[in-house]
Amino acid sequence: MPSNPFRHLRPPQGWRPEAWRGAVGRRLAPVGGRASAWRDWVVANDPVYGSFRRPGQAETIAASVTLALVLAIVLFLALFDWNWLRGPIGRWASAEYDREIALRGDVDVKLFSWTPSVVVQDLRFGGPAWARDRDTVTAERIEASVRLRTLLAGRIEMPLLAITRPRAVLIVTEDGRRSWDLNPDRPDDGEGLKLPPINRLIIEDGRLSLDEQGRDITLEAQLTAREATGATEGETGFLLTGDGTIEGSPLTLRIEGGPFINIRRDRPYAFKATVEGARSQLIADGSITRPFDLGQFQATLSLRGQDLNDLYNLTRIALPNTPPYRLAGTLTRDDRIWTFADFDGRVGASDLSGDVRVEGGERLNVRADLRSRRLDLDDLIAILGGSTRTNDAGTETTTVSSGGAPGRLLPDASLQVDRLRTMDGQLTYRAVSVKANDLDVRQVRLGAVLEAGILDLDPVSFAFNRGELNGTARINATRDRPYSAIDFRLAGYPLESIIPARNGVAPLTGRALGRARLEGPGASIHDFAAASRGSISLVVPQGQMRTAFAELLGVNASAGLLRLLRGDESQSTIRCGVADFDVANGVARARTLVIDTDVVLASGSGTINLGTEQMDLKIDGESKRPRLLRLWTPILIRGPLTGPSVGIDTGSTVAQAGLTGLLAAVVAPVAALFAFVEPGLAEDANCGSLIASAR
Template sequence: MAKMLKWNELWSDLRRRGIDPAVARARSFHDWVRRNDPVYAAVRRPGRAEAWAGGVGLFLIGLVVLALILFDWNMVRGPIGRWASAAYDRDIALQGDLDVHLFSWTPSAVVRGLKIGGPEWARDRDTADVDEIRASVRLRKLFAGQIEMPLLSFTRPQLVLITDKDGRNSWDLNPEKPDTGEGMKLPVIQQLVITDGSLVFDERRRGLKLEATVDAREGQGDDAGFVLDGEGEVNGSPLTLRVRGGPFINIRRDRPYDFEASVSGAGSSLTAKGAVTRPFDLGRFDATLSLQGRDLSDLYLLTGVALPNTPPYRLKGALKRNENIWTFSDFDGRVGASDLSGDVRVDAAKRLRVDAELTSRRLDIDDLAAVLGARTVTNAAGSNTEAPVAVGGKLLPDAPLQTERLRAMDGSLSYRAVAVKANDLDVRAVNLGAELKDGVLDLDPVSFNFNRGELNGTARINATRDIPYSVVDFRLAGYPLESIIPARDGTAPLTGRALGRARLEGPGASIHDFAAASKGSLSLVVPDGQMRSAFAELLGINASAGLLKLLRGDQSTAQIRCAVADFDVRGGAATAKTLVIDTDVVLAQGTGTIDLGAETLDLRVDGESKKPRLLRVWAPITVKGALTAPQVGVDVRALVGQGGVAGLLSAVVAPVTALFAFVDPGLAEDANCGRLIAGAR
């Protein structure tokens, strides 16, 4: 009761202070209008003039309504077509009847014979040719600023979509307007019907052609829903595409619209199953994407995204589109014999940009070689069955870099291999980074960690020209010689740590072409180490000591005081400036060249014994032939005057040749090799 009294007091106070004064002011204004406004007076008590004016106005409105009801809308087909043709610089015409029904809560229109021609550069094919279009809208929603269509129906629509080599799209009615990459936004459609539709897509930059049928039916049966089914070719290989969605009759703005899509071509197969999160907004959807194929680089032909060469792959992850941003996240799978996981983000607004963060828990180093252009073969289980082979049978891969693809996008890459499967080079971990901007690719870092030692460096590839120009700088630190030259009879013929550097630059579309035209320097330093005494003696062709030690199986070692190989590179030819192997028993010095283009070498090593020997054969050791299979021998011409003992030691010094496979940076000076290292710089 007390609460009721309190509420009455509050209401009385509110009326006294606010409501009653406001009502009084409104009544006062109303009385003033009645006394002074001539329009109000004319409406309440119209005179003869006002009555005539009102009658004429109502008559005119009636005439307009009657005219709209009886109007032959075909009369405006010509004007509409001429206006549209001029506005969009292409032939646009309404060739059939045009019916419009305005006076309804769901105004509707029927357009027959709509033709939209191609732009000036594609006049030979019409962009669209539709026999009939039926559409209706809800008037009440329209007054509220929303478009809701109870029906949208197309009969025999024929679409021809062409993209030329310059990236122009024939369906773009406003080519001057920048492409933001956003998806199409449709009004709310309660019933979508497409009967006998066809679609032709011709993407001339990638050699992609597709002819598809398009149908949409409402209902509850198996044939209800949206279906796009097409076949064609991409870069000469077969292409198939299928997209299927449910019927539109049950769509609501707050319910996802399920769909399935699959595309197969260019050695690749992609399958997506997901939903448009906000129906009628095709710029937003979520899906699970599975993809597999023979080479990730082939996906460029289907997606327009440049990817590196790889062995066969199988990946699966979450695909999401949010307007112009596409993400492929939390994916996992295999590439060749290696696992691969990570996230990829594609920004399609204005200039295409791709950013990727990738990880391998266990990398097969042969799969990484495929990125450089080598070929690997994997079995059904995903294991490599052959060692990587460079394309064309060369040691250095000659697979060309696709410069036009690099110029079409920007991006970044981060890749880390936590562990590496057992390999001949004893690589234990890999860390790579890349940044692509305006056709210039910077690789930084390029890092390989070995069991002992590491290789680090950077590279820049300028792909703004047809033949890219590259600059590389790689450093090798602390790499064990015993990892280069395998042990024999349980004993490594060489031990020690190698330091190296390669500084090269030049033009070339492939690694092989780059090396064949490069200039710069290659150098290798072994500050100290151990060599099997037998091989040290044979560097000086000392038959009395070297052969006896070999025949007896002597495992004793000699100290390597220093070893330096320093090459000057010009036009792909590496000429030895310094080639020295200094042991405590022999000083060996060499000359010669390595042809990086022909992938051959021609080296000569002369050894001089530091100790008096009973028998000494004075003859240089030669290293000739292909880099993949060098031939080591003795210069027989120097043996003629020494009793004709040619061929005495034709193959016993083979381990020395492995030293020439590495490069040297000329790092910190060592007490044993300071002078030679300084000269190698």
């Protein structure tokens, strides 16, 4: 016999079994007494117990009838032909779901098993009233079984689901009606499809057709799910492949997963999905956290394409126009909450990283926190509707056009207001640094809130090497023609950044202050400007100007031209410069236009048509010092905003030359010069009042 493995154990010294049993007995005695008292009461008073102990004739008859009824039910179920219920079930389901539902083949049910099963032949699940011509689902054969033990515990677990030659036709109308929705009045909660665990899923020769009319998507897909039949069988598991179109361009889809063998709820199910279309490619490689619960999964998502705006038809998320992009991050779904976290990549020649959170439902809610370590300012041109080109290495973006008509500056790309109405959201963006640019922008900060079709941009901030531009904008997209309002302030912007230096000397220096307050309708920036009203002002409190240019503001031929010809780099003080315009119907009319230097006081008038983008300004200058040669003619600034021409009023010059000829003939040659003598009577402008009046 084997030796006792516990032979080395000994009870503690002084331990007595009799005493231990006595102590336990004393502790359990009250419990046992109560149990005995309850048992005695039941025996003496409970009629049910008494009838079982001493059954009478009535009890015997009741027990016999019950047993016979149970046996009859069991026998009935064992011999019952379930095909008799095909008609009643089909009529009830058709009336309940307002579509034709029919079990057209044999129905075989096996109840007396630990895994009850049902086999249905030739199932037809018709379309709703608005799509009667196409059945939503048909199947040649369906076999399903459930595990009885878990079913009695309140959970459904399916050891087997096998479907032969299923055909599914999914239709989504432009107004959002779905052909497979059995309860169309119920609001969309955004949660994913949840199925019970299926240990073995077999789908043979499945076909799926998708017609989503609102996004102009069509797809024809093949669906299989099977297990290997031998050691050489390589294709196992789930596979969905499809081809179609999206807005007329090719669309391909491929989703694959592992075999459905011994699937468990606590074991993630791996999958890989690839979607290519709309000039975009999406690749997700991850796992479903709980198999058959499509509302819970996590994957590594890689995105690449020509324009983020193209993703709208695939994701229903309104995104801005961009240059080509490539991004990668972690995609997670938690029922109605989607997150694209810790993503990184490039958009055009700029890096982009951050987090995006999308809450699903009937109306999407998007929150994005984005940042760039180094921004290429040309990449922002695409957002405004401009055309850009990024090199193959993704290191440089150049602007091909501003997005306006040929010769125009303002973009005329229309805002897609219908997309803004479908979602709400909040955005923050910051560019820590900006690639060297002509405007000398160093940092960018943007914020946006979209709610109920109204987009608020706050802040819109550009920090320059010196100075900054800050502002807000509101776009009301609830109208067929959007209505916008902007308010931008320019503070301390250096004039030398506008007019580049020549020969190492800037012709104009100083700090500019400005403000633009405009509002009006328009689907594009150009249309908005062409119909806007409000005010535009620019103020230079003080600065420096090359004396030659200052002299030429008064068209002083004797001083200004000679200084320019000699290359004179001397400076004159700008006491103030004020340009204040009233804007109505897209035409900015000069209210105040003054440039006051220590040698010339120049004032102007005229208009800038924001619709045609044409300037028509006239500047008259008066010298503050006597000059020998002076042309009494205004300076004209005319032409397009992209390249205005600067000249003089030739009519005035000719008239003045005629007077000179008359004096030369009648009086004396010296008197001919009097017509060009400037007495120098101009006084200093009241700069404080002018600046205060500018808005």
